[in-house]
Amino acid sequence: xxxxxxxxxxxxxxxxxxxxxxxxxxxxxxxxxxxxxxxxxxxxxxxxxxxxxxxxxxxxxxxxxxxxxxxxxxxxxxxxxxxxxxxxxxxxxxxxxxxxxxxxxxxxxxxxxxxxxxxxxxxxxxxxxxxxxxxxxxxxxxxxxxxxxxxxxxxxxxxxxxxxxxxxxxxxxxxxxxxxxxxxxxxxxxxxxxxxxxxxxxxxxxxxxxxxxxxxxxxxxxxxxxxxxxxxxxxxxxxxxxxxxxxxxxxxxxxxxxxxxxxxxxxxxxxxxxxxxxxxxxxxxxxxxxxxxxxxxxxxxxxxxxxxxxxxxxxxxxxxxxxxxxxxxxxxxxxxxxxxxxxxxxxxxxxxxxxxxxxxx
Amino acid sequence: xxxxxxxxxxxxxxxxxxxxxxxxxxxxxxxxxxxxxxxxxxxxxxxxxxxxxxxxxxxxxxxxxxxxxxxxxxxxxxxxxxxxxxxxxxxxxxxxxxxxxxxxxxxxxxxxxxxxxxxxxxxxxxxxxxxxxxxxxxxxxxxxxxxxxxxxxxxxxxxxxxxxxxxxxxxxxxxxxxxxxxxxxxxxxxxxxxxxxxxxxxxxxxxxxxxxxxxxxxxxxxxxxxxxxxxxxxxxxxxxxxxxxxxxxxxxxxxxxxxxxxxxxxxxxxxxxxxxxxxxxxxxxxxxxxxxxxxxxxxxxxxxxxxxxxxxxxxxxxxxxxxxxxxxxxxxxxxxxxxxxxxxxxxxxxxxxxxxxxxxx
Numbered sequence: 001x002x003x004x005x006x007x008x009x010x011x012x013x014x015x016x017x018x019x020x021x022x023x024x025x026x027x028x029x030x031x032x033x034x035x036x037x038x039x040x041x042x043x044x045x046x047x048x049x050x051x052x053x054x055x056x057x058x059x060x061x062x063x064x065x066x067x068x069x070x071x072x073x074x075x076x077x078x079x080x081x082x083x084x085x086x087x088x089x090x091x092x093x094x095x096x097x098x099x100x101x102x103x104x105x106x107x108x109x110x111x112x113x114x115x116x117x118x119x120x121x122x123x124x125x126x127x128x129x130x131x132x133x134x135x136x137x138x139x140x141x142x143x144x145x146x147x148x149x150x151x152x153x154x155x156x157x158x159x160x161x162x163x164x165x166x167x168x169x170x171x172x173x174x175x176x177x178x179x180x181x182x183x184x185x186x187x188x189x190x191x192x193x194x195x196x197x198x199x200x201x202x203x204x205x206x207x208x209x210x211x212x213x214x215x216x217x218x219x220x221x222x223x224x225x226x227x228x229x230x231x232x233x234x235x236x237x238x239x240x241x242x243x244x245x246x247x248x249x250x251x252x253x254x255x256x257x258x259x260x261x262x263x264x265x266x267x268x269x270x271x272x273x274x275x276x277x278x279x280x281x282x283x284x285x286x287x288x289x290x291x292x293x294x295x296x297x298x299x300x301x302x303x304x305x306x307x308x309x310x311x312x313x314x315x316x317x318x319x320x321x322x323x324x325x326x327x328x329x330x331x332x333x334x335x336x337x338x339x340x341x342x343x344x345x346x347x348x349x350x351x352x353x354x355x356x357x358x359x360x361x
Numbered sequence: 362x363x364x365x366x367x368x369x370x371x372x373x374x375x376x377x378x379x380x381x382x383x384x385x386x387x388x389x390x391x392x393x394x395x396x397x398x399x400x401x402x403x404x405x406x407x408x409x410x411x412x413x414x415x416x417x418x419x420x421x422x423x424x425x426x427x428x429x430x431x432x433x434x435x436x437x438x439x440x441x442x443x444x445x446x447x448x449x450x451x452x453x454x455x456x457x458x459x460x461x462x463x464x465x466x467x468x469x470x471x472x473x474x475x476x477x478x479x480x481x482x483x484x485x486x487x488x489x490x491x492x493x494x495x496x497x498x499x500x501x502x503x504x505x506x507x508x509x510x511x512x513x514x515x516x517x518x519x520x521x522x523x524x525x526x527x528x529x530x531x532x533x534x535x536x537x538x539x540x541x542x543x544x545x546x547x548x549x550x551x552x553x554x555x556x557x558x559x560x561x562x563x564x565x566x567x568x569x570x571x572x573x574x575x576x577x578x579x580x581x582x583x584x585x586x587x588x589x590x591x592x593x594x595x596x597x598x599x600x601x602x603x604x605x606x607x608x609x610x611x612x613x614x615x616x617x618x619x620x621x622x623x624x625x626x627x628x629x630x631x632x633x634x635x636x637x638x639x640x641x642x643x644x645x646x647x648x649x650x651x652x653x654x655x656x657x658x659x660x661x662x663x664x665x666x667x668x669x670x671x672x673x674x675x676x677x678x679x680x681x682x683x684x685x686x687x688x689x690x691x692x693x694x695x696x697x698x699x700x701x702x703x704x705x706x707x708x709x710x711x712x713x714x715x716x717x718x719x720x721x722x
Contacts, residue, residue, distance in 0.1 A: 317575065
């Protein structure tokens with residue numbers, strides 16, 4: 001179905017409109033695109049154990065807040081199926097172990113906890129062992145399907161903000177590869193493009209993990225949307241040169257005050273957009289909202305220094321030096337023009353509008 | 362004299378205070394550190410032909426505005442020595458060919474033109490062939506010596522702006538490796554450190570060529586100054602977290618209005634510093650000033666897309682995509698707290714102060 005390495009010669013056009021399916025459930029296994037291998041190879045990996053799914057989330061085989069949520073839910077399905085528990089209590093104990101392991105993988109994206117909590121609630125609400133297992137698998141499959149519906153609606157809502165001849169900057173990857181498929185920020189751009197709007201995209205490399213070069217560029221190329229790749233250092237220069245007139249990014253967690261946690265670098269893109277009066281939009285499903293935490297309570301993941309020190313086996317900096325590698329930052333509400341969700345577009349003042357529109361949490 | 366790969370076991374301490382000599386003249390040859398091999402290997406290359414020096418400047422074997430100026434002057438010395446001209450006119454013709462080739466290497470840094478013009482003027486002022494050749498070599502050697510004196514004075518002047526416990530961000534490499542030795546922005550930090558001030562440095566990676574990871578990190582490590590490396594995407598986050606209280610960078614060209622051309626990414630660092638009320642200093646010798654050009658007249662070099670697409674042989678993004686790779690940007694005067702030169706620190710309003718202090722051009 002997807003463009004694999006053996007299908008290269010089929011040409012791009014035939015595949016251009018085929019969806020990349022980032023994570024799926026098949027024959028009681030979780031199948032994912034191994035995103036660490038992109039853009040060089042489009043490789044699928046299969047997991048039968050939740051521990052391997054947890055490790056895959058940590059290693060960024062799968063990343064992107066919505067995709068992580070669904071992957072974790074499938075991880076719970078694996079845990080349920082493989083459990084040898086004979087009682088509800090014993091199964092819940094096994095599930096809680098898997099829950100804790102999966103939850104510990106990454107601290108910042110809230111969709112992970114949201115999905116895991118939903119699965120645990122689902123399991124707890126049943127009485128029979130087989131019902132419990134079945135409902136977990138059923139619930140995780142629903143989550144995957146809902147993710148697609150949600151993103152398509154979100155894309156449609158957001159596409160109204162995109163005008164003919166817009167040049168839109170995006171940071172990191174909030175595309176098919178960050179979701180089950182279709183994407184959030186890139187979903188908006190796909191929807192606009194599908195509506196026949198003539199757009200150009202500017203994609204930042206997004207150091208250190210280069211989700212822009214490796215994933216967003218791969219997707220935009222795959223879907224045939226006109227784009228240019230830039231280094232993260234060129235954002236300000238291109239904005240001051242008047243070459244960008246809109247920004248759209250995804251989110252890993254949005255607080256009810258409108259503070260947006262997203263890939264490191266998002267805050268400075270937003271601050272630069274503000275300086276140049278360029279509208280800055282966030283696109284995220286309602287599962288990204290965390291209506292209870294406060295700004296100083298959210299943990300910003302600090303990742304391994306090797307992400308900066310190495311590229312494959314090549315050493316990029318002298319051995320043994322100190323590195324700061326925060327994976328996320330927080331963009332304050334005053335820099336955000338609007339938050340695009342599947343429910344609709346949320347406008348400031350966020351401390352009032354978010355709580356009205358988003359009901360969970 | 363320098364820490365080479367065969368001297369690794371001598372330990373760092375013994376070498377910590379030894380100067381890295383970026384470019385020098387020896388036995389009628391130009392010797393340079395091959396900066397494309399850093400930080401993995403400290404390798405010296407020798408050139409006997411000006412064409413090879415020109416190619417080395419293009420390939421970033423040598424980079425940094427002051428170092429490029431001196432390298433180009435040495436290139437002219439090679440052209441003079443190897444010329445078979447029998448008359449002044451013929452020698453000037455040979456020199457003009459070398460001048461044009463060397464000048465064409467990189468468009469943005471002004472020290473290149475400054476150095477080449479000085480050499481041509483020197484040559485034109487003599488009448489005898491041997492006098493001409495000798496004066497060119499002499500003049501280029503003086504330029505190299507002056508560069509060191511200038512940087513040490515600049516460092517001393519700038520160190521007064523650095524206080525105990527400062528955490529100073531620097532972008533790109535304005536160190537020994539960007540000059541003959543000692544450096545401009547890093548020279549200020551070395552001088553402050555030598556005065557016993559307790560400082561910490563934050564070095565950005567500086568995509569796409571990674572002068573921060575490869576060169577600044579190498580130098581700060583070499584000189585034993587406490588520092589951490591960060592991705593370019595983390596600048597805003599660290600500033601908003603209150604972890605940085607000063608910024609200092611070099612410059613490739615400074616106009617009399619105070620517009621500063623420097624490595625891509627400088628403008629956004631300056632804009633973010635402004636947003637967070639963090640003083641932003643530029644350190645550059647007076648040879649960096651261009652008192653005649655206007656903002657829209659300066660060419661910003663667009664470099665090869667492979668700088669973003671590849672790391673060694675590893676492909677970082679899908680083949681065939683479009684890339685924007687401007688090597689420099691312009692920081693407007695309103696973002697600059699002060700310009701540190703060997704003559705003194707220049708303060709705003711720059712349209713008045715620069716012309717008063719800098720006399721050439």
